[in-house]
Amino acid sequence: TQLLEQSPQFLSIQEGENLTVYCNSSSVFSSLQWYRQEPGEGPVLLVTVVTGGEVKKLKRLTFQFGDARKDSSLHITAAQPGDTGLYLCAGDRGNKLVFGAGTILRVKS
Amino acid sequence: GAVVSQHPSWVICKSGTSVKIECRSLDFQATTMFWYRQFPKQSLMLMATSNEGSKATYEQGVEKDKFLINHASLTLSTLTVTSAHPEDSSFYICSAQGRGNEQFFGPGTRLTVL
Numbered sequence: 001t002q003l004l005e006q007s008p009q010f011l012s013i014q015e016g017e018n019l020t021v022y023c024n025s026s027s028v029f030s031s032l033q034w035y036r037q038e039p040g041e042g043p044v045l046l047v048t049v050v051t052g053g054e055v056k057k058l059k060r061l062t063f064q065f066g067d068a069r070k071d072s073s074l075h076i077t078a079a080q081p082g083d084t085g086l087y088l089c090a091g092d093r094g095n096k097l098v099f100g101a102g103t104i105l106r107v108k109s
Numbered sequence: 110g111a112v113v114s115q116h117p118s119w120v121i122c123k124s125g126t127s128v129k130i131e132c133r134s135l136d137f138q139a140t141t142m143f144w145y146r147q148f149p150k151q152s153l154m155l156m157a158t159s160n161e162g163s164k165a166t167y168e169q170g171v172e173k174d175k176f177l178i179n180h181a182s183l184t185l186s187t188l189t190v191t192s193a194h195p196e197d198s199s200f201y202i203c204s205a206q207g208r209g210n211e212q213f214f215g216p217g218t219r220l221t222v223l
Contacts, residue, residue: 043202095158
């Protein structure tokens with residue numbers, strides 16, 4: 001079983017729709033990161049959340065860290081075709097990052 | 110921001126040959142670098158942790174004699190895939206750890222073994 005369960009695995013939506021990606025675990029993380037990756041490239045860090053209950057906003061993206069620091073969500077408002085990509089959550093376990101399985105997002109125009 | 114480069118960006122080799130991939134932190138020093146492997150449309154799998162001046166720490170199931178890691182300086186780690194076979198074909202990504210423990214990822218290396 002994966003330490004970080006990420007859902008959904010695949011999402012295909014129309015431009016302008018809203019979506020939420022979830023990242024859940026039974027373990028506590030000192031911090032959690034969200035990355036976006038395009039084909040043939042390395043992951044790019046979007047945000048790091050550290051404090052339980054923390055909410056961070058990055059333009060149309062809203063990131064939330066659960067109160068118990070075991071789960072997180074990424075909400076995208078009015079998705080654009082440029083949001084298409086693989087979204088990865090990763091929890092900080094000591095000196096290592098544990099990645100979720102990823103969510104492939106496709107936004108159709 | 111912190112920049113990490115990888116070389117080569119892609120490589121095609123014959124089965125049985127060895128391939129070396131370089132990972133460099135361009136504007137910061139990294140005592141710790143990480144090597145990941147990624148299959149198409151899947152997440153990153155940590156292969157090993159590379160520490161400057163000491164032996165790498167491999168994850169369970171990763172053959173250390175197959176994937177040789179050298180971290181000879183604070184800005185360079187190398188991964189050598191020895192006696193490569195088609196099943197080693199994958200996207201290999203490195204990351205370098207900054208001062209705040211955050212990881213900065215390289216652009217990846219696509220390895221194809223014929």
